[in-house]
Amino acid sequence: MIVRQTPNTLKIFFALRGSIVPKIYPQIFLVIIISTVIALIQYWSPSTFPAYGTIPFTLLGVALSLFLGFRNNASYQRWWEARTLWGQLVYDARSFTRQVLSFINTETETERDIxxxxxxxxxxxxxxxxxxxxxxxxxxxxERFVAPAHHDSMRQAKNLPNYLMGLLGQKLGDARRLGLTSEQMIQNMDERLHSMTVVLAACERIHSxxxxxxxxxxxxxxTYLYCIMLPFGLVSSLGWITPLICVVTAYTFFGLDALSEELEDPFGFAPNQLPLTALSRTIEINLLEAMGETELPPDIAPKNSYLE
Structure with a gap:
């Protein structure tokens, strides 16, 4: 995920880090070449391309804008839902830890181990x-947070998070059988585990x-057809300005297309996808600190304005 202070207008214009330009520059160069060649042909032989009306391109451009806008909105909704789910996971992990530390007895070593x-x-x-x-x-x-006795079975699990949630349920059941807390608190802690399970299932739904x-x-x-056909419709009226207009149009349409594709799966490593490593490290630090640990891992800091 890109993390940067608000840049000035000049920096925004030339910013490449986090921009979609590195993904679409081949398409932009293709449009530049095609529109420039068409402009040269029109310059040397003005009668080569008849004066097409711009109405067909206007209608097609409006329809394409609507399609791209709808897809972009759908992709952004997936991205925002994923971020909301990880926010819920942060909340559930902190709340569950607070309940465990506050309401489970720790008079013996066995209770503290649980x-x-x-x-x-x-x-x-x-x-x-x-x-x-x-x-x-x-x-x-x-593995460093799971008892060695579970390592072999853990590596054989088809769904590792679900396996770990099962272990958590077993530990909660042990606390209930040993009478380490009240039935009401057992129910409240189970609700937090249930919420984390819902987060897992919802993230898997988005991912798959x-x-x-x-x-x-x-x-x-x-998008390809429109951007390749556009120079033929503009060159008779715009002449040498045709490549510039076509490049700006290609940047807009190809950029929206590529950005929608990047946001469609919000869990990857692309610059505009979610910083899951930083979020999970935040949870780790918060929970270890709540336990009284002093040797904590460092926060994940942005590198070149990129937060992983």
Whole structure:
């Protein structure tokens, strides 16, 4: 995710970090070449291209804008829903930890172990959710918070976050059987676990259900056709200005198309996707600090205005 102070107008105009330009520059160069060649042909042979009316391009441009706007809105809604879900996960993890620390007895070493393992499993669950959504290896972040007795079975689990949630449920059941807290608090803590499970399922839904491919293909093809056909309709009236107008139009339409595709899956490593590493590290620091730990991992800081 791009994190930067509000730049001035000049910096905004030339900013590339976080911009969609690096993804669409081949399409922009293609439009530049086509429109320049057409402008040269029109200059040397003015009768080559007849004076087409701009009404067809206006109608097609309006329709394409509506399609791109709808897809962009749908992609942004997925991005914002994902960010809301991770905000809920932060809230649930903190609330669950507060309940564990406040309402579970810690008079014996066994009781303290149960309390500590429940918080560690919550941290492991957070890291596991991030790695599942990014399809990366989770073991370095997860195994240090899980008892070695569970490592083998954990590596065989098809859904690691769900497996860790099962371990959390078992620990909560142990606390209930040992009478470490009241039935009311057991129910309240179970509601927090239920909420974290809902967050996992909702994130998996976003990750595994992209926007319909046929709709994406229609918008993609129409964008190419419109930007390639546009110089033929403008060159007779605009002449040498045609490449400039076509490039600005191509940047707008191809940029919206590429940005929508990037936001469609908000869990990746692209500059405009969510900073899941920073969010999960924040949860880890908050929960360890709540336990009284003093050796805390550092915050994830932006590198070149990019927060991972």
């Amino acid at each position: 309390q500590r393992s429940m918080i560690h499993l919550t941290i492991a669950f957070t890291h596991a959710v991030r790695h599942r959504l990014r399809d990366t290896e989770p073991w370095q972040d997860v 259900t992209p926007l319909p491919f046929a709709y994406m293909l229609l918008v993609h093809r129409t």
